[in-house]
Amino acid sequence: MSTRIPLPYTPRVLELFRNPKNVGPMEDADIVESAGSPACGDMIRLYIKVTTRDGEELVERATFESYGCAANIAAASILTELVVGKSMREAWSISWKNVADELGGLPPIKYHCSILAVGALKRAIRSYYKKVGKQPDWLPEELTQEERQTLEEEKMLEKLYSGYTIKVSLPRGGGNEVTRP
Amino acid sequence: MRVSVEELLRAHGRPPREVYFDNENSGYVPREVVEEMIPYFNSIGYGHPSITHKPGWEAYEVLYKTKDLLTKVLNAEGLGEFAFVHSGTEANNLAVLGHALANKGRGGKIVVSAIEHLSVIYPAEEAERLFGFRVVRVPVDSEGFVDPEVLKEFVDGSTSLVSIQMVNHEIGTVQNIFELSKVVKEVNPRAVFHTDAADAFGKIPIDLKKLEHVDMVTLSSHKIHGPRGVGVLFIREGVRVEPVLKGQLSYEKLWPGVENVPLIAGFRKAVELAYRDFDLNVAKMREARDLLVRGILEKVSDVLVNGPSDFSMRSPDNANLSFLYVEGEALTVELSINGVYVSSGSACTSRILEPSHVLLAIGRKHEEAHGSILFKTSRYHTREDIEYTLEVLPKAVDRLRGISTIKK
Numbered sequence: 377m378s379t380r381i382p383l384p385y386t387p388r389v390l391e392l393f394r395n396p397k398n399v400g401p402m403e404d405a406d407i408v409e410s411a412g413s414p415a416c417g418d419m420i421r422l423y424i425k426v427t428t429r430d431g432e433e434l435v436e437r438a439t440f441e442s443y444g445c446a447a448n449i450a451a452a453s454i455l456t457e458l459v460v461g462k463s464m465r466e467a468w469s470i471s472w473k474n475v476a477d478e479l480g481g482l483p484p485i486k487y488h489c490s491i492l493a494v495g496a497l498k499r500a501i502r503s504y505y506k507k508v509g510k511q512p513d514w515l516p517e518e519l520t521q522e523e524r525q526t527l528e529e530e531k532m533l534e535k536l537y538s539g540y541t542i543k544v545s546l547p548r549g550g551g552n553e554v555t556r557p
Numbered sequence: 558m559r560v561s562v563e564e565l566l567r568a569h570g571r572p573p574r575e576v577y578f579d580n581e582n583s584g585y586v587p588r589e590v591v592e593e594m595i596p597y598f599n600s601i602g603y604g605h606p607s608i609t610h611k612p613g614w615e616a617y618e619v620l621y622k623t624k625d626l627l628t629k630v631l632n633a634e635g636l637g638e639f640a641f642v643h644s645g646t647e648a649n650n651l652a653v654l655g656h657a658l659a660n661k662g663r664g665g666k667i668v669v670s671a672i673e674h675l676s677v678i679y680p681a682e683e684a685e686r687l688f689g690f691r692v693v694r695v696p697v698d699s700e701g702f703v704d705p706e707v708l709k710e711f712v713d714g715s716t717s718l719v720s721i722q723m724v725n726h727e728i729g730t731v732q733n734i735f736e737l738s739k740v741v742k743e744v745n746p747r748a749v750f751h752t753d754a755a756d757a758f759g760k761i762p763i764d765l766k767k768l769e770h771v772d773m774v775t776l777s778s779h780k781i782h783g784p785r786g787v788g789v790l791f792i793r794e795g796v797r798v799e800p801v802l803k804g805q806l807s808y809e810k811l812w813p814g815v816e817n818v819p820l821i822a823g824f825r826k827a828v829e830l831a832y833r834d835f836d837l838n839v840a841k842m843r844e845a846r847d848l849l850v851r852g853i854l855e856k857v858s859d860v861l862v863n864g865p866s867d868f869s870m871r872s873p874d875n876a877n878l879s880f881l882y883v884e885g886e887a888l889t890v891e892l893s894i895n896g897v898y899v900s901s902g903s904a905c906t907s908r909i910l911e912p913s914h915v916l917l918a919i920g921r922k923h924e925e926a927h928g929s930i931l932f933k934t935s936r937y938h939t940r941e942d943i944e945y946t947l948e949v950l951p952k953a954v955d956r957l958r959g960i961s962t963i964k965k
Contacts, residue, residue, distance in 0.1 A: 384560035385890075387568035393890060394568075399960050414963050417884055417903055417912065417927035421962045441962040445886035445903070449960060483558050 385446060386480035392450035397457055398439045405439075407504045411496035411526045412444070418489065418529065419443040420452045420496045426464070426504060433464045433504075447479075447486040451493040454478045459497065465514050468501050470494060472522050488529060495526030572896025576942040579900050580874065580933035581726055581756075583779050586823070587937070590783060593826035597819035606816055607807035616818040620808055623825040627776075627789065630832045633765040637793040640811045641821060645755040645777030646676035648788035649720075651811060652751045652773045653677055655798035656718050657684035664689045665717035668741075670703050671696050671918040672728075674753055677720050678914075690717060699920050700865045701730030705740045712741050716748040723757035723774075727902060727915040727931060728864030729875025731761060738770035749773065749796055755780050755788075759831035760839060760872050765791065772796045778820070782935065783827030786820045838936040843873035845934035845943055850876045852947040857954050859965060863916060863929060876932040877902075879916075879925045882965065883957040888930060891957060895949040902929040924963075 385393075401408075402423035412419035420442050427436040438456040442449045455475055459467045472490040476482045482490055498520055505515060519527070577585060597603060597619065604612025606620055624639045633639075642648050653667065657680075667681045671694045684690040695711050697703055703721055712719065719741045723734050738750040751773040754763060759781040765771065773796060778787035790811070792798055800806065804813030831838060847868070853876075854860060861879040865871040880888060885901025892899055902913030903926065912926035921929075958964075 383886075384558060384562070385565065386560055387564045390565065390568040390890075390894075393887070394894060396960065410962065414924040414927075415922070417923065419962045441960060443882070443961045443963050444884050446890040448884070449887060481558055481560075 383483055383486070385450075385483075388478075388480040389447055389450040389482070392453045392479070393446040396440075396449055396453035398437075398453065398460075399441070400439055401441065402437065402439045407500045407507070409496055409500035409503055411492050411499060411530075413530055414443060416529055416532065417444065418448055418492055420448065420493050422452070422456070422496045422500050424459070424500050424504070435459045435462055435464065435467055444489065444492075445486070447482055447489040448492065450479055451475050451482075451489045452496075455493045455497060464501055464504070465512065467497065468515065470497065488525070491522050491525045492529065494522040498523050499526075569894055572894065574942070574945045575896040575898070576938070576946050577898045578932040578934065578946075579898050580780070580935055581931055582900055583785055584782060584935070585937060586779075586784055586827075587782055587830070589830065590823045590826045594784065594819045594823040597822045602818055602822070605807065606818060616816070617808060619818050619822045619825070620816060623821050623828075626825055626828055627791075630828060631763050631765045631774075631791070632767075633791065636765055637791060637796070640790045640792060641809055641816055642788045642790060642812045643786050643817060644788040645674075645753070645775055645780070646788070647812070648755075648775040648777070648790040649674060649676040649753055650680045650801055651790050651798060652753075652775060653680035653718065653720060654684060654801045655811065656749055656751070656773075657688045657690055658799035658801065659797040660717055661688040663717065664691070665715045666691050666693050666713070668693045668695060668708075668711050668716055668719040670694070670721045670732075672701055672725050672730075672915040673720060673722055674726055674755070675914075677722075677751075677753055681720070695721075697730075697918055700870075701725050701728045701915070701919050702865075702870075703732055703737060705733065705736045708737055709740050709744060712744045712748060714745055716741070716745050718749045718751060720751040720753065723752045723754040723763070724761065724872045724875075725864070725915060726756045727913060728877045728919065729756075729872035730864050731757070731870055731872060734771060735768055738768065742770045751775070756872060756875075759828075759835075760842070760874055762835070773798075778824040778827060781827050781831045782937075783824040784820045786817055787824040839873050841936040842934045842938070845938040845940075846874055846876050846932070848940070848943045849932060849934065849946060850878070852943065853878060853950060856947060856951045861921075861925060863919065863921065874933045874935060876934070877929060878932070879921065879929045880954050881925065881928055882961050882963045883954060884927050885929050887957055888928070888953060891953040892930075892950065895953060897946050897949055897953075899930050899932055901927075902931065903927040 405423035406426045407424045410421040423439045425437040440452040442452045472494045475490040602615035606616035667690045681692045685692045749772045753775040755777040758776045772793045774791040776789040779785040800811050859881040863877040885903030916926035
């Protein structure tokens with residue numbers, strides 16, 4: 377179809393794609409955050425339950441839903457495993473590279489899947505502290521790389537559509553009106 | 558990044574049955590075709606077809622006998638030349654860029670449909686960049702048809718080349734090439750009409766005597782169970798084309814280098830097999846396709862049919878369906894694990910993360926294109942293959958819909 381690229385997934389990606397962990401919505405989640413969109417063909421939703429132990433907030437449980445490719449599903453799955461039991465501060469420090477490494481590597485074209493998963497996590501952590509009205513000193517105001525790139529991917533679609541110059545619509549056209557000669 | 562395929566396959570597992578539907582991208586080459594090729598590697602015809610020795614003459618014979626066969630099956634006696642190149646992509650490049658090279662300095666318009674194969678669209682854009690032609694894209698309707706009346710408005714005295722596929726490679730739309738080429742010549746008899754028939758060859762009858770307004774035709778070996786590595790461009794007498802690649806020309810006057818003789822021998826066999834029982838072959842692919850589509854629409858909800866809804870206007874091997882709420886690449890992997898091999902028009906399968914331009918051009922939304930799966934049936938599919946697919950596919954879609962963030 378369009379320009380293609382070989383996609384050598386690692387056995388770990390395939391394994392997690394086949395048997396993802398922590399799938400589905402969580403009824404008593406403290407935070408629900410998404411990244412990506414159906415139009416991007418890539419969307420992850422994270423559900424996180426937070427608990428407090430010795431004054432420190434920990435991720436007690438995490439689940440996900442994913443609309444995306446095999447790498448997207450595997451990245452979201454491994455991320456939920458990585459965050460459970462971690463303090464919010466430790467969870468915050470997880471990078472897209474950590475997720476990709478845990479998967480045994482990702483083809484470069486699929487880095488964005490790992491970025492999207494971590495982008496969703498960072499959004500979730502921010503929205504948790506916004507909800508409880510706290511601003512921990514380790515939580516920067518500036519967006520992280522993953523959050524910025526997630527935003528960029530979400531905006532990419534506007535760019536794609538703006539590339540279609542709509543000048544004259546032909547009566548028989550199927551919604552793909554193009555510039556007339 | 559490199560992965561050990563052996564380990565990957567271990568994680569993939571061994572499905573109980575394997576059914577291959579990715580005949581668009583490449584496909585199964587039957588034993589008869591493989592056996593036809595082998596002697597040409599090591600016992601006969603391994604020579605250069607333009608050198609005067611026995612292995613060269615044997616090679617030369619393969620080339621002209623294949624051209625004779627094409628002349629016969631396409632009813633092209635006395636109409637022009639068949640040029641061998643190494644793929645359908647190269648044949649389309651030769652048609653578009655070869656035309657541009659032969660007509661450079663004159664400029665003018667190159668008119669293509671919005672759903673042409675990229676091996677037509679990109680060379681047309683290159684002709685614009687390098688030689689000052691102007692590319693004009695003709696829109697298609699929601700099923701991929703180019704309306705002759707619409708095409709007429711896009712063609713004028715400055716039109717140099719028009720290229721419209723006989724059958725679309727993704728959605729199987731069968732264009733009315735006779736009418737389209739006629740309309741072009743009515744407006745401008747000097748305009749050259751090219752049709753990429755790679756996906757039509759072996760599936761719908763092609764008669765070049767009847768298609769009197771068609772000047773160039775692209776064919777490709779691997780789309781008819783021939784080996785990869787052979788493409789053909791038919792060029793009507795009097796149409797000017799220059800070689801795109803430069804080098805030593807031999808028997809082929811439009812593509813330098815040594816001809817792919819063993820593969821061309823295999824291609825000839827594949828043509829023979831496709832035409833030996835043309836109607837029966839077509840009936841077999843149509844039956845498999847109809848059984849598959851009917852079964853899927855019965856068993857799976859929220860499926861869109863991409864391309865012609867009237868299946869008589871659709872290539873007999875083609876089924877292109879969008880499974881809503883799931884992403885196509887994930888579905889190709891899930892089906893692969895179950896032994897069903899397909900491809901998708903999703904952005905996730907592409908280098909630039911954009912979905913198929915064909916699906917967008919027929920007005921599909923991005924999220925609809927992302928869930929698209931292309932099936933191409935063949936004469937080798939059995940009823941059991943289709944029944945197995947219909948068992949596996951609904952489960953695959955269900956599992957991924959269960960994980961999905963998007964619900965009905």
